Amino acid sequence: MTVTLADVAARAQVSPATVSRVLNGNYPVAAATRERVLRAVDELDYVLNGPASSLAAAASDLVGILVNDIADPFFGIMAGAVQSEIGGPGGRAGGERLAVVCNTGGSPERELTYLTLLQRQRAAAVVITGGAVEDAEHAAALTAKLQRLTDAGTRVVLCGRPPAPETGAVALSFDNRGGGRALTEHLLALGHRRIGYIAGPEERTTTRHRLEGHRDALADTGLPRGAELTLHGPYDRATGHAATVELLRREPALTAIVAANDTVALGACAALREAGRRIPDDVSVAGFDDLPFSVDAVPALTTVRLPLAEAAARAGRIAMGREQEPPGGTATIHGELVVRGSTGKA
Amino acid sequence: MTVTLADVAARAQVSPATVSRVLNGNYPVAAATRERVLRAVDELDYVLNGPASSLAAAASDLVGILVNDIADPFFGIMAGAVQSEIGGPGGRAGGERLAVVCNTGGSPERELTYLTLLQRQRAAAVVITGGAVEDAEHAAALTAKLQRLTDAGTRVVLCGRPPAPETGAVALSFDNRGGGRALTEHLLALGHRRIGYIAGPEERTTTRHRLEGHRDALADTGLPRGAELTLHGPYDRATGHAATVELLRREPALTAIVAANDTVALGACAALREAGRRIPDDVSVAGFDDLPFSVDAVPALTTVRLPLAEAAARAGRIAMGREQEPPGGTATIHGELVVRGSTGKA
DNA sequence: AGTGCCATAGCAAGCGCTTTCTATACGGGG
DNA sequence: CCCCGTATAGAAAGCGCTTGCTATGGCACT
Structure with a gap:
């Protein structure tokens, strides 16, 4: 029914391994062979099976972005900026990645649940935007979760939130x-x-x-x-x-x-x-x-x-390993007072 | 290193099959056994491997939401409404699903790329919001892609976009x-x-x-x-x-x-x-x-x-199969003139 | 011509889970 | 008291892909 790697291999008269390598492009394949494989892919309208690929490679190309309220431009702007940096379609090159924007609604439980879901998907990176809830219990749970994520190789970047010490998460905080x-x-x-x-x-x-x-x-x-x-x-x-x-x-x-x-x-x-x-x-x-x-x-x-967009873009780049993380894993981003017409002499 | 189903099984003194069944809850398992398994899961801090699970089950719990501009509240509101309906964390019950909000930036190429990515992940459903680009070539490509998605069992719902005939996609259009x-x-x-x-x-x-x-x-x-x-x-x-x-x-x-x-x-x-x-x-x-x-x-x-939120929520429900699709797979949603202070006599 | 090496391609072993089919144990009816 | 149906658990075969290792040519060099 659905086309698999093997079908493409058969059609291109090569082994599945070769097809995989053509698709991933990290192994030398003769130009003629590559050509043939690509043609077969095209003719069969083959689409890689993401789960299978992630399973075998023990890594996925999902990147999670947690926001408190997706309907709020504050978060929308950040989400958009992160997304444009993680190399999703339209972003720079570097393999297409799927950005997952998760709406926590400001609830710590949902935040945790989404993180588990992302952990389950073996996300490549997670960017958490917005302030945190100050609750000892949840803070502890969150710390543990972040710890586990970074341990598993998921890069975690906090954007607009205070640092989470000892978790391996990078933090870009707003002043x-x-x-x-x-x-x-x-x-x-x-x-x-x-x-x-x-x-x-x-x-x-x-x-x-x-x-x-x-x-x-x-x-x-x-x-x-x-x-x-x-x-x-x-x-x-x-x-x-x-x-x-x-x-x-x-x-x-x-x-x-x-x-x-x-x-x-x-x-x-x-x-x-x-x-x-x-x-x-x-x-x-x-x-x-x-x-x-x-x-x-x-x-x-x-x-x-x-500077929401700039900060989020930077967070995205750090999450993708395209920018060095700040010294100590923490940076503070300052705002700028903008005086306009709504304030005047008392 | 990472905990697997087998580890849990060993610890709970049952077979991997049993653990899987406890976790999926669609097969009778004796209460005592379930208890034991759940305890082991907890003790080992086990997190299911999403890709492996999706591969074996040939289905994933990802739901894609395509928007033109995530920083625009118009889309943010819809994305949030869809997300709250697809039963993600905090939504109604029914298994946790990961909502993937994809930012196309209004580019048809990116729209197509994201759809391919979603297809790759074997997404359970896709909701596409906002107007379409009117370009014969892209329209054809999109139609083909939607066709393939629905063929593969992915439910596709268009929200705020004209119907895409012959694709099996449901459309909730704005008037x-x-x-x-x-x-x-x-x-x-x-x-x-x-x-x-x-x-x-x-x-x-x-x-x-x-x-x-x-x-x-x-x-x-x-x-x-x-x-x-x-x-x-x-x-x-x-x-x-x-x-x-x-x-x-x-x-x-x-x-x-x-x-x-x-x-x-x-x-x-x-x-x-x-x-x-x-x-x-x-x-x-x-x-x-x-x-x-x-x-x-x-x-x-x-x-x-x-009625952005209402329409999007409905789209989400239809995508999840929790609401019947409109007759003919198409419904038109009307706006309402709201007269306020910015207009007056000429 | 012989030797060895580089460039490619293939083999095959999983990755961690689901699920079909089979096995076992128990209890009730004949 | 035996047989069989029912309830529950296990064995094992994949799902479709990646990748370490091995195999095979062809070429340059001696």
Whole structure:
């Protein structure tokens, strides 16, 4: 029924071994023979059996990319960049690899399950994007899993997540803390003193680091930590909207809002407009990430630009062994404060 | 080195066959034995070898999802919805499946390559999202490929793309034509007569259908087809921006712009603002898709809402055989005109 | 012409799992 | 008390490919 290597071999009048070698191109085959084999492949419309090949070679060409939310451009951009680097179709040469984008939904269980699935497929590499959940139990399980993956020869690269020591995983972390600090310092410099902060979901490294940066900046100015002006929620516009309504209720004299990311900031802007506050005249708003739509917000969003595509591309290259890993297996990637129209003098 | 089925069998004092049966759960195994096997699996930290399993069983649990641009929420939303339905981790029960999101970048070659890769992996199902490129040669190649996939038992579902007759592929198409028509009719009803149209990339079904809907509406009103007021470009904000500048140059008296999608519309809005035109007082703007950020645009975007997540979820269910395919293997999904602040009287 | 080496091609042994077929043990009915 | 059906476990034959090792020419060199 289905065409196998043996069929091709028969047709080309060579042994299966030769066909395999032509296809893999890592063994000298006479030009004429190769020609003949290739023709047979073509005529029979032969397609290699991936599982069989992976089994025999004890290696697969699958590369996993874990993301928290595939519908969020933050992750989409990174996933796309990794994919373009791993040499999949259209990428550079070097054998076609299948990139597997896995949507964890931010759940540590699913993260673990996907990693097991990838381990099962003997993935060549895994890139894990986005922040981690801060939970001792899961952290331990994750560490063990990463350990096992790297032991099995799967290259693991974390992108936008803190290092996982002792696991052999390379980490390209974002300086969320520094970015958060820069943002708040910017606001403080503009004279803002009553600043609301809409943080991401609790128990996540990204959330915590950005928030710490914010608090560091406040502390430097001798301002209270302002915990009562900090609200948590998922990284979506609804959170930004609802939290803003609540912040305005708690502190009507608010003059600035820092959001956990641009999407949240957009929701905050909407709520402010509905409340009749002008941006930035009455209330300044700042986001984080500098996603593509942020420049088109009205007014354009002040934010911290994270080089998502560049970082992810680098992660992809490291995963493919096409770039040396950073010293110590860890590198920190800094964001850049981008001041636009949504922030102004208090 | 790595733990195999045989190791587990030895440890549990049973045969490899029994272990396999416990793991697959499709053969009676005494409770006590199962218990013993499961314990051994746990103790040895055994992970099934996917390739070996797929080879022996002649089937894999991979499901492919093809998207044009993973960084675009339009596709991200669909990919996420499909993924949540295919029973991957976190999905419903029914065995864990690995969803493979493949980024074609809109290139037909890559589309074909990815399909071959998926074919190679003996994927259980493939969901192809987004419009197709209209090129006779590629269409033929694609048809042949889809044919071969379905012949091999891979279920193929097209989501947001016209049917591919004779291939055995199920198609859930969007009524882009109807949506395009509704949008322009809305504008015409508001009294607009000089309407610019920023279409997507040429040679794509989505682009053509939306444009045809637009022209149908114009024709019904007895207006010229206005080809000179139609510009093409990729689905990104830069296109919207540049095209708007050009449209204003060609027709300063323009009172409305219809964009190929919301992202393009955002770019158009930016260009209009820069040109000092108020929205919608001077120029109305309409988008397409109703992506999440559209409601937060200022003014909020009038657009055509496509039930992306619902359609994709359905595609996923059909791909998994959990929902009956529509009669004739084809269904058309209609959009809904959503009128918001960006359009007004001419 | 003889010798040895390089370039190619083939042989055959798995890779780790699934599954068909066969074997065993047990219990109930005749 | 024996026979047979039922339930459960094992033996073994692959699944389609890769790859280490071996075999075979042909050529250059002596």
